[in-house]
Amino acid sequence: MICPSCHRQVPEGAHFCPHCGTPIDDKCPHCGHQNIPNAKFCAFCGRPLLAGTTRRPQGSFTPTEDIYQEEEKTYEPEKVSRKVNWKVVLISVLVLILATTGAQYYLKHSKSIKFSDASSSVSEEINSIVKLKKTTDIEQYSNLSNDGMVAADDHYIYMSNANNELVKLDKKMNVIKNYGIKQATYLNLAGEKLYYTDSNHHISVLDTKTGKHEILQNVEAFYMTYHDNKLYYQNDDDNESLYVYDLSTKASTKLLEEHIYNMNFVGDTIYLTGKSSIISYNMTTKATDTIYNEKVYGSVYNDGYLYFITDRQSLGRVSVKSKESQIILTDMGYSMFVMSDEAIYYVGTDAKMYRLDLSTKKTTAVYQFQSHRINGMQIVNDQLYIKDNQDWKVVNTSNTKYAVIFEN
Numbered sequence: 001m002i003c004p005s006c007h008r009q010v011p012e013g014a015h016f017c018p019h020c021g022t023p024i025d026d027k028c029p030h031c032g033h034q035n036i037p038n039a040k041f042c043a044f045c046g047r048p049l050l051a052g053t054t055r056r057p058q059g060s061f062t063p064t065e066d067i068y069q070e071e072e073k074t075y076e077p078e079k080v081s082r083k084v085n086w087k088v089v090l091i092s093v094l095v096l097i098l099a100t101t102g103a104q105y106y107l108k109h110s111k112s113i114k115f116s117d118a119s120s121s122v123s124e125e126i127n128s129i130v131k132l133k134k135t136t137d138i139e140q141y142s143n144l145s146n147d148g149m150v151a152a153d154d155h156y157i158y159m160s161n162a163n164n165e166l167v168k169l170d171k172k173m174n175v176i177k178n179y180g181i182k183q184a185t186y187l188n189l190a191g192e193k194l195y196y197t198d199s200n201h202h203i204s205v206l207d208t209k210t211g212k213h214e215i216l217q218n219v220e221a222f223y224m225t226y227h228d229n230k231l232y233y234q235n236d237d238d239n240e241s242l243y244v245y246d247l248s249t250k251a252s253t254k255l256l257e258e259h260i261y262n263m264n265f266v267g268d269t270i271y272l273t274g275k276s277s278i279i280s281y282n283m284t285t286k287a288t289d290t291i292y293n294e295k296v297y298g299s300v301y302n303d304g305y306l307y308f309i310t311d312r313q314s315l316g317r318v319s320v321k322s323k324e325s326q327i328i329l330t331d332m333g334y335s336m337f338v339m340s341d342e343a344i345y346y347v348g349t350d351a352k353m354y355r356l357d358l359s360t361k362k363t364t365a366v367y368q369f370q371s372h373r374i375n376g377m378q379i380v381n382d383q384l385y386i387k388d389n390q391d392w393k394v395v396n397t398s399n400t401k402y403a404v405i406f407e408n
Contacts, residue, residue, distance in 0.1 A: 133152070133154055133380075133381040134152060134153045134154050134189075134381075135151065135152050135189075135379075135380050135381070136340070136341050136381075137265070138300065138301070138302050138339055138340065138341050139338075139339070139340050139341070139379045139380060139381075140188075141225070141262070141263070141264045141265075141300055141301065142300045142337075142338045142339040142340075142379055143187075143338065143378045143379060144186055144188075144223060144224075144225055144262060144263075145223070145261075145262035145273075145298040145299070145300060146298070146336055146338060146376075146377055146378065147185050147186070147376070148185055148186035148187045148188070148196075148224070149185065149187065149376050149378050149385075149387075150187065150378040150380060150385050151187035151188065151189040151194065152189070152380045152381070153189055155170070155171070156168050156169065156170060156176075156208075157169045157170075157173075157380065158187055158189065158194055158208070159187075159378075159385070159392070160183070160184060161175065161178070161392075161406050162390065162392070162406045164182055164183050165178055165179070165180055165181065165182060166178075166179045166180075166181040166182075166184040166196075166206070167179065168208065169405075173394065173403070173405050175406075177211070179206060179211055179213065181196075181198065181204075181206065181213060182198075182199050183198070183199040184196040184197070184198060184199075184204075185197050185201075186221075186222070186223065186224040186225075188224065188225065188226035188231070189208075190226055190229075192207060192208050192209050193205055193206070193207060193208070194206040194208050195224065195226055195231060196224075197221050197222070197224055198215065200220070201219075201220045201221055201222060201236065202215045202216075202217065202218050202219065202220075202221070203215070203216045203217035203219065203221050203224060203231060203233065203245060204216060216231075216245065216247075216250070217245055217252060219235055219236075219237050219243075219252075220235070220236035220237050221233040221234065221235065221236070221243075222234045222236055222240075222261075223260070223261055223262045223263060225262075225263050225265070227265045229246070229247050229248060230244050230245065230246050230247060231244065231245040231247065232244050232245075232255075232263060232270070233245070234260050234261060235254070238254065239257075239259065240259040240260060240261075240275075241254055241255075241256060241257055241258065241259075241260070242254070242255045242256035242258060242260045242263075242270075242272065242281070243255060255281065255286075256272075256281055256288070258272070258274055258275075258279065258288075259274060259275035260272045260273065260274055261273040261274070261298070262298055262299065264299065264300065264301035264306070266301055266320075268282055268283050268284045269281065269282055269283070270283060271291065271299060271301055271306055271320065273296060273297075273298060273299045273308070275295075276293075276294070276295045277290050277291075277292060277293045277294065277295070277296075278290070278291045278292040278296060278299050278306055278308065278318065279291060280320070291306065291318055291320055291323060292306070292308070292318040292323070292325060294310070294311075295310075295311050296308035296309060296310060296311070296316075297309040297310075297311070297335050297336075298336070298337070300337075300339045301320070302339060302341070302358070303358075304319060304320060304321065305317045305318065305319055305320070306318050306320060307328075307337070307339060307344065309332070309335050309336070309337065310327070313332050313334075313335050314327050314328075314329060314330045314332065315327070315328045315329035315330075315332060315337060315344070315346060316328060328344075328356075329346065329356070331348055331349055332346055332347065332348065332349070333347050333348050333349040333350070333351060334346070334347035334374060336374075336377055337377075338377050338378060338379040338384070339379065340379050340381075340382040341382075342357065342358060342359070342382060343355050343356055343357050343358055343382065343397070344356040344358065345366070345377070345379065345384060345397075347369070347374060348365075351368070351369045351372060352365045352367065352368050352369070353365070353366050353367040353368075353369065353384065353386065353395070354366065355397055365400075366384070366395060366397045366400050367384065367386065367393075367395050367400065367402060369386075369388050370388050370389070370391075371388055371389035373388075373389045374386070374387070374388065375387040375388075375389065375390070376392070382397055382398075383395065383396060383397060384397055385405075391404050391405075391406075392404070392405040392406055393405065
């Protein structure tokens with residue numbers, strides 16, 4: 001553990017730096033380094049911090065003006081008459097009877113209720129929103145760059161519920177199994193095995209059929225990504241270097257002495273987001289190359305380009321062949337995005353989620369955040385899974401309908 005002030009080694013679990021006395025707070029949710037209490041930005045990666053969190057990439061949208069201040073009001077108790085007006089009581093009872101009778105008739109004879117654009121709960125029409133299909137490689141790498149909170153195949157979705165317990169849901173968003181695993185992140189689904197990091201960031205595996213789970217590696221791992229029966233990860237215990245765990249031999253090997261974050265696999269190449277650049281690593285020759293020599297946050301590969309967020313909170317891309325780069329968007333209100341094979345999703349300065357179609361270049365608003373706290377952003381089959389404050393919601397990006405997944 002490194003002190004954010006003097007940058008000297010600090011014992012794990014320390015509350016103060018033994019060298020300079022700086023108070024030590026939780027780790028940065030993006031790069032894992034320690035920061036001083038109440039810091040607004042990480043002293044190491046520069047990304048926004050959330051007070052009191054120990055989880056990886058979370059964030060908040062900051063409104064341009066303080067909309068939460070209210071005037072202090074003094075309320076005087078009103079004088080209430082104790083005299084009963086029986087005429088009013090009788091009329092109220094008659095109205096209640098008529099309303100109840102009418103409602104029963106309507107529910108009995110009307111068609112099923114349809115989902116509205118502002119629906120707040122899961123209904124029988126959830127199928128009009130959810131189209132369940134296994135996540136593509138692009139969606140998977142995009143999700144893993146944002147904590148890897150959701151994984152899916154053609155039949156089930158795996159994610160954490162409102163109590164941060166890992167659950168299994170069917171196509172209608174019904175919870176069919178609660179595994180009781182707390183704060184599971186970096187979900188990688190391979191057949192019936194779900195690989196994840198637990199609350200201590202240890203590499204773990206769950207048999208989704210039997211419910212049996214175990215720790216595979218007792219290390220602090222981040223950005224864990226499954227590829228070809230191996231688990232690649234950032235080893236936080238070894239200066240954030242790149243490691244690989246072979247599921248066949250059960251052995252871990254250090255691959256690269258670099259600070260690495262999320263990763264994308266394309267053929268024999270891994271494209272890695274580094275501390276101050278995007279680099280490539282050839283798994284056969286072990287050769288590395290710099291693709292983009294500037295600091296970025298997250299990178300996702302799609303059709304010959306790596307898409308990323310700049311330190312000026314703009315969305316850019318770079319060609320992996322020519323290394324030519326360009327800025328695509330500048331009106332972003334949040335330093336995170338998710339990507340499907342067809343589109344990029346990002347939050348604008350107006351707290352709306354937008355869809356940028358990669359073919360038509362057309363931008364469409366698909367969701368209005370109800371709060372200014374964005375705690376999760378994932379993509380499955382071009383459908384959004386977002387955590388708006390404490391509510392997980394699924395958004396159909398083609399018709400902008402949405403539903404709350406877990407009822408409070």
